[in-house]
Amino acid sequence: MAVDTQKATKVAIVTGASSGMGREFARQLAKSDEVEEIWLIARRRERLEELARELPCATKIMCEDLTSASDMDHIAAELSKQKPNVTYLVSAAGFGKFGTWDTIPVQDNDAMIDLNCKAMVHITTIVLPYMRRGSHVLEIVSCSAFTPLPHLNVYAASKAFMQSYVRALRWEVRGRGVCVTAVCPGWVKTEFMQTAEKTGHDVRHYLGAQKPQTVVRRSLLANKCHFAIATCGIGAFVLRILGKFIPHCITMAGWAGVRRL
Numbered sequence: 001m002a003v004d005t006q007k008a009t010k011v012a013i014v015t016g017a018s019s020g021m022g023r024e025f026a027r028q029l030a031k032s033d034e035v036e037e038i039w040l041i042a043r044r045r046e047r048l049e050e051l052a053r054e055l056p057c058a059t060k061i062m063c064e065d066l067t068s069a070s071d072m073d074h075i076a077a078e079l080s081k082q083k084p085n086v087t088y089l090v091s092a093a094g095f096g097k098f099g100t101w102d103t104i105p106v107q108d109n110d111a112m113i114d115l116n117c118k119a120m121v122h123i124t125t126i127v128l129p130y131m132r133r134g135s136h137v138l139e140i141v142s143c144s145a146f147t148p149l150p151h152l153n154v155y156a157a158s159k160a161f162m163q164s165y166v167r168a169l170r171w172e173v174r175g176r177g178v179c180v181t182a183v184c185p186g187w188v189k190t191e192f193m194q195t196a197e198k199t200g201h202d203v204r205h206y207l208g209a210q211k212p213q214t215v216v217r218r219s220l221l222a223n224k225c226h227f228a229i230a231t232c233g234i235g236a237f238v239l240r241i242l243g244k245f246i247p248h249c250i251t252m253a254g255w256a257g258v259r260r261l
Protein backbone atom coordinates (compact mmCIF):
# COMPACT_ATOMS: atom_id res chain seq x y z
CA MET A 1 0.00 0.00 0.00
CA ALA A 2 1.64 3.28 -1.12
CA VAL A 3 0.76 6.80 0.06
CA ASP A 4 0.60 9.55 -2.59
CA THR A 5 3.77 11.60 -1.97
CA GLN A 6 3.98 13.49 -5.29
CA LYS A 7 5.56 16.97 -4.73
CA ALA A 8 6.35 16.09 -1.11
CA THR A 9 9.67 16.97 0.57
CA LYS A 10 12.43 14.42 -0.03
CA VAL A 11 13.19 13.06 3.43
CA ALA A 12 15.88 10.71 4.80
CA ILE A 13 14.98 8.97 8.06
CA VAL A 14 17.97 7.91 10.14
CA THR A 15 17.61 5.99 13.41
CA GLY A 16 20.52 5.82 15.85
CA ALA A 17 21.56 9.26 14.60
CA SER A 18 23.05 10.39 17.91
CA SER A 19 26.27 8.40 17.47
CA GLY A 20 28.42 6.02 15.43
CA MET A 21 27.21 4.89 12.04
CA GLY A 22 23.79 6.56 12.25
CA ARG A 23 25.42 9.97 12.80
CA GLU A 24 27.82 9.36 9.89
CA PHE A 25 24.95 8.30 7.59
CA ALA A 26 23.21 11.59 8.40
CA ARG A 27 26.41 13.53 7.58
CA GLN A 28 26.91 11.79 4.22
CA LEU A 29 23.21 11.85 3.22
CA ALA A 30 23.02 15.58 3.99
CA LYS A 31 25.21 16.12 0.88
CA SER A 32 22.93 14.06 -1.40
CA ASP A 33 20.65 15.76 -3.91
CA GLU A 34 18.09 13.01 -3.15
CA VAL A 35 17.64 14.50 0.33
CA GLU A 36 16.07 17.84 1.33
CA GLU A 37 15.40 17.09 5.00
CA ILE A 38 16.69 14.51 7.50
CA TRP A 39 14.66 13.13 10.40
CA LEU A 40 17.16 12.36 13.14
CA ILE A 41 15.92 9.71 15.56
CA ALA A 42 17.50 8.59 18.87
CA ARG A 43 16.98 9.10 22.62
CA ARG A 44 19.73 11.67 23.39
CA ARG A 45 18.29 15.04 22.39
CA GLU A 46 21.45 17.12 22.97
CA ARG A 47 23.45 14.86 20.61
CA LEU A 48 20.78 15.20 17.91
CA GLU A 49 20.69 19.00 18.33
CA GLU A 50 24.48 19.16 18.03
CA LEU A 51 24.34 17.12 14.81
CA ALA A 52 21.45 19.16 13.39
CA ARG A 53 23.50 22.37 13.84
CA GLU A 54 26.34 20.96 11.75
CA LEU A 55 24.24 19.57 8.86
CA PRO A 56 23.79 21.71 5.73
CA CYS A 57 20.16 20.66 5.16
CA ALA A 58 16.86 20.94 7.04
CA THR A 59 16.42 18.52 9.95
CA LYS A 60 13.69 17.27 12.25
CA ILE A 61 14.82 16.10 15.67
CA MET A 62 12.79 13.17 16.95
CA CYS A 63 13.79 12.18 20.44
CA GLU A 64 12.26 8.70 20.57
CA ASP A 65 12.91 5.38 22.27
CA LEU A 66 12.28 2.86 19.51
CA THR A 67 11.42 0.13 22.01
CA SER A 68 8.46 2.18 23.24
CA ALA A 69 5.14 1.59 21.47
CA SER A 70 3.97 5.17 22.10
CA ASP A 71 7.18 6.64 20.60
CA MET A 72 6.71 4.43 17.53
CA ASP A 73 3.12 5.66 17.28
CA HIS A 74 4.46 9.22 17.38
CA ILE A 75 6.72 8.53 14.37
CA ALA A 76 3.78 6.93 12.52
CA ALA A 77 1.64 9.99 13.30
CA GLU A 78 4.33 12.38 11.96
CA LEU A 79 4.54 10.36 8.74
CA SER A 80 0.79 10.40 8.33
CA LYS A 81 0.64 14.18 9.02
CA GLN A 82 3.50 15.25 6.72
CA LYS A 83 3.24 12.56 4.03
CA PRO A 84 6.95 12.93 3.07
CA ASN A 85 8.61 11.33 0.08
CA VAL A 86 11.05 9.14 2.02
CA THR A 87 14.06 8.61 -0.25
CA TYR A 88 16.24 6.94 2.40
CA LEU A 89 15.53 4.87 5.50
CA VAL A 90 18.64 4.01 7.51
CA SER A 91 17.99 1.83 10.57
CA ALA A 92 21.15 2.20 12.62
CA ALA A 93 19.71 2.08 16.15
CA GLY A 94 20.92 -1.10 17.78
CA PHE A 95 23.24 -2.50 20.43
CA GLY A 96 24.97 -5.67 21.57
CA LYS A 97 26.13 -7.08 24.91
CA PHE A 98 29.13 -9.31 25.55
CA GLY A 99 28.64 -12.27 27.89
CA THR A 100 26.97 -15.65 28.14
CA TRP A 101 23.48 -16.92 28.96
CA ASP A 102 24.15 -16.53 32.69
CA THR A 103 26.04 -13.19 32.70
CA ILE A 104 23.83 -11.02 30.48
CA PRO A 105 20.74 -9.88 32.45
CA VAL A 106 17.46 -11.11 31.00
CA GLN A 107 16.30 -7.47 30.59
CA ASP A 108 19.32 -6.73 28.35
CA ASN A 109 18.52 -9.76 26.17
CA ASP A 110 14.90 -8.62 25.86
CA ALA A 111 15.96 -5.06 25.00
CA MET A 112 18.41 -6.32 22.34
CA ILE A 113 15.67 -8.35 20.65
CA ASP A 114 13.18 -5.48 20.99
CA LEU A 115 15.50 -2.92 19.37
CA ASN A 116 17.58 -4.98 16.92
CA CYS A 117 14.63 -7.01 15.56
CA LYS A 118 11.18 -5.75 16.54
CA ALA A 119 11.86 -2.01 16.22
CA MET A 120 13.72 -2.40 12.91
CA VAL A 121 10.89 -4.39 11.37
CA HIS A 122 8.31 -1.97 12.80
CA ILE A 123 9.94 1.21 11.48
CA THR A 124 10.55 -0.37 8.07
CA THR A 125 6.90 -1.39 7.85
CA ILE A 126 5.55 2.07 8.72
CA VAL A 127 8.00 3.95 6.45
CA LEU A 128 7.76 1.79 3.29
CA PRO A 129 4.34 3.17 2.23
CA TYR A 130 6.02 6.62 1.93
CA MET A 131 8.75 5.37 -0.42
CA ARG A 132 8.65 5.61 -4.21
CA ARG A 133 10.56 3.98 -7.07
CA GLY A 134 14.29 4.64 -6.59
CA SER A 135 14.12 4.90 -2.79
CA HIS A 136 16.68 3.22 -0.55
CA VAL A 137 16.48 1.14 2.64
CA LEU A 138 19.69 0.34 4.55
CA GLU A 139 19.26 -1.90 7.58
CA ILE A 140 22.41 -1.93 9.71
CA VAL A 141 22.88 -5.59 10.52
CA SER A 142 26.37 -7.07 11.22
CA CYS A 143 28.72 -9.80 10.01
CA SER A 144 27.71 -11.62 13.21
CA ALA A 145 24.60 -12.57 11.20
CA PHE A 146 26.72 -15.08 9.24
CA THR A 147 27.43 -17.55 12.09
CA PRO A 148 26.26 -18.21 15.66
CA LEU A 149 28.68 -16.51 18.09
CA PRO A 150 29.03 -17.72 21.69
CA HIS A 151 29.60 -14.74 24.07
CA LEU A 152 27.61 -12.58 21.60
CA ASN A 153 24.85 -15.13 21.27
CA VAL A 154 21.62 -13.12 21.44
CA TYR A 155 23.17 -10.22 19.52
CA ALA A 156 24.34 -12.50 16.67
CA ALA A 157 20.97 -14.27 16.62
CA SER A 158 19.16 -10.92 16.39
CA LYS A 159 21.33 -9.98 13.41
CA ALA A 160 20.73 -13.35 11.70
CA PHE A 161 17.01 -12.62 12.03
CA MET A 162 17.49 -9.23 10.34
CA GLN A 163 19.59 -10.66 7.52
CA SER A 164 16.87 -13.18 6.76
CA TYR A 165 14.18 -10.47 6.98
CA VAL A 166 16.04 -8.17 4.57
CA ARG A 167 16.60 -10.87 1.98
CA ALA A 168 12.90 -11.73 1.83
CA LEU A 169 11.81 -8.08 2.02
CA ARG A 170 13.89 -7.33 -1.10
CA TRP A 171 11.74 -9.78 -3.02
CA GLU A 172 8.54 -8.39 -1.63
CA VAL A 173 9.34 -4.78 -2.64
CA ARG A 174 11.08 -5.60 -5.95
CA GLY A 175 8.12 -4.49 -8.06
CA ARG A 176 8.05 -1.11 -6.28
CA GLY A 177 11.65 -0.26 -7.21
CA VAL A 178 12.83 0.19 -3.61
CA CYS A 179 16.35 -1.12 -3.02
CA VAL A 180 16.92 -2.82 0.35
CA THR A 181 20.40 -3.68 1.64
CA ALA A 182 21.57 -5.41 4.82
CA VAL A 183 24.77 -3.67 5.94
CA CYS A 184 26.93 -6.36 7.57
CA PRO A 185 30.32 -4.91 8.60
CA GLY A 186 32.89 -6.30 11.03
CA TRP A 187 34.06 -4.14 13.97
CA VAL A 188 33.48 -0.42 13.52
CA LYS A 189 34.97 2.27 15.81
CA THR A 190 31.83 3.59 17.52
CA GLU A 191 30.26 3.61 20.99
CA PHE A 192 29.08 0.03 20.34
CA MET A 193 32.02 -1.50 22.29
CA GLN A 194 31.47 0.78 25.29
CA THR A 195 27.85 -0.42 25.57
CA ALA A 196 28.73 -4.10 24.90
CA GLU A 197 31.52 -4.18 27.51
CA LYS A 198 29.15 -3.17 30.33
CA THR A 199 28.22 -6.88 30.76
CA GLY A 200 31.65 -8.43 30.13
CA HIS A 201 35.07 -8.14 28.52
CA ASP A 202 34.66 -11.31 26.48
CA VAL A 203 36.39 -9.81 23.41
CA ARG A 204 39.96 -8.58 23.91
CA HIS A 205 40.79 -6.87 20.61
CA TYR A 206 38.66 -5.48 17.81
CA LEU A 207 40.68 -6.82 14.91
CA GLY A 208 40.47 -4.79 11.72
CA ALA A 209 38.07 -2.21 13.21
CA GLN A 210 37.01 0.24 10.50
CA LYS A 211 36.13 3.93 10.60
CA PRO A 212 32.38 4.65 10.38
CA GLN A 213 33.12 7.01 7.46
CA THR A 214 34.47 4.13 5.34
CA VAL A 215 31.66 1.73 6.25
CA VAL A 216 28.96 4.30 5.50
CA ARG A 217 30.49 5.35 2.16
CA ARG A 218 30.78 1.72 1.03
CA SER A 219 27.26 0.85 2.25
CA LEU A 220 25.68 3.69 0.28
CA LEU A 221 27.60 2.59 -2.82
CA ALA A 222 26.59 -1.07 -2.36
CA ASN A 223 22.94 -0.04 -1.99
CA LYS A 224 23.13 2.08 -5.15
CA CYS A 225 24.53 -1.03 -6.92
CA HIS A 226 21.49 -2.99 -5.63
CA PHE A 227 23.55 -5.37 -3.46
CA ALA A 228 21.53 -7.42 -0.96
CA ILE A 229 24.45 -7.52 1.50
CA ALA A 230 27.17 -4.90 2.06
CA THR A 231 30.11 -6.27 4.05
CA CYS A 232 32.20 -3.10 3.58
CA GLY A 233 35.55 -4.78 4.37
CA ILE A 234 37.65 -7.87 3.79
CA GLY A 235 37.17 -9.42 7.29
CA ALA A 236 33.37 -9.39 7.10
CA PHE A 237 33.50 -10.60 3.49
CA VAL A 238 35.64 -13.61 4.48
CA LEU A 239 33.27 -14.40 7.37
CA ARG A 240 30.35 -14.25 4.95
CA ILE A 241 31.98 -16.88 2.70
CA LEU A 242 33.02 -19.07 5.67
CA GLY A 243 29.52 -18.86 7.14
CA LYS A 244 28.07 -20.13 3.86
CA PHE A 245 30.37 -23.08 3.25
CA ILE A 246 31.91 -24.13 6.59
CA PRO A 247 29.92 -25.93 9.34
CA HIS A 248 29.00 -23.62 12.20
CA CYS A 249 30.88 -25.75 14.77
CA ILE A 250 34.13 -24.87 12.93
CA THR A 251 33.38 -21.13 12.56
CA MET A 252 32.46 -21.02 16.28
CA ALA A 253 35.75 -22.72 17.19
CA GLY A 254 37.59 -20.13 15.06
CA TRP A 255 35.71 -17.33 16.85
CA ALA A 256 36.69 -18.83 20.25
CA GLY A 257 40.33 -18.39 19.22
CA VAL A 258 39.96 -14.93 17.67
CA ARG A 259 38.08 -13.67 20.73
CA ARG A 260 41.05 -14.44 23.00
CA LEU A 261 43.79 -12.87 20.80
Ligand SMILES: NC(=O)c1ccc[n+]([C@@H]2O[C@H](COP(=O)([O-])OP(=O)(O)OC[C@H]3O[C@@H](n4cnc5c(N)ncnc54)[C@H](OP(=O)(O)O)[C@@H]3O)[C@@H](O)[C@H]2O)c1
Binds near residue numbers: 019115
Ligand atom coordinates in the same frame (compact mmCIF):
# COMPACT_ATOMS: atom_id res chain seq x y z
N1 LIG B 1 30.30 -0.90 15.94
C1 LIG B 1 30.38 -2.13 15.50
O1 LIG B 1 31.43 -2.80 15.64
C2 LIG B 1 29.24 -2.71 14.71
C3 LIG B 1 29.51 -3.73 13.80
C4 LIG B 1 28.48 -4.28 13.08
C5 LIG B 1 27.18 -3.81 13.24
N2 LIG B 1 26.93 -2.82 14.15
C6 LIG B 1 25.54 -2.37 14.28
O2 LIG B 1 25.47 -1.05 13.80
C7 LIG B 1 24.35 -0.38 14.38
C8 LIG B 1 24.83 1.00 14.84
O3 LIG B 1 25.71 0.82 15.93
P1 LIG B 1 26.98 1.76 16.18
O4 LIG B 1 28.19 0.93 15.99
O5 LIG B 1 26.85 3.02 15.41
O6 LIG B 1 26.82 1.97 17.75
P2 LIG B 1 26.55 3.27 18.63
O7 LIG B 1 27.56 4.32 18.34
O8 LIG B 1 26.44 2.77 20.04
O9 LIG B 1 25.11 3.79 18.12
C9 LIG B 1 23.91 3.17 18.49
C10 LIG B 1 22.77 4.14 18.24
O10 LIG B 1 21.54 3.48 18.59
C11 LIG B 1 20.74 4.41 19.33
N3 LIG B 1 19.83 3.69 20.23
C12 LIG B 1 20.15 2.78 21.18
N4 LIG B 1 19.05 2.37 21.83
C13 LIG B 1 18.00 3.04 21.28
C14 LIG B 1 16.59 3.07 21.52
N5 LIG B 1 16.04 2.29 22.47
N6 LIG B 1 15.82 3.90 20.78
C15 LIG B 1 16.37 4.69 19.83
N7 LIG B 1 17.69 4.70 19.54
C16 LIG B 1 18.50 3.90 20.27
C17 LIG B 1 21.76 5.23 20.12
O11 LIG B 1 21.22 6.49 20.46
P3 LIG B 1 20.66 6.92 21.91
O12 LIG B 1 21.49 6.23 22.94
O13 LIG B 1 20.82 8.40 21.90
O14 LIG B 1 19.23 6.50 21.90
C18 LIG B 1 22.86 5.40 19.07
O15 LIG B 1 22.59 6.51 18.27
C19 LIG B 1 23.86 -1.31 15.48
O16 LIG B 1 22.72 -1.99 15.05
C20 LIG B 1 25.00 -2.29 15.69
O17 LIG B 1 24.52 -3.53 16.12
C21 LIG B 1 27.93 -2.25 14.87
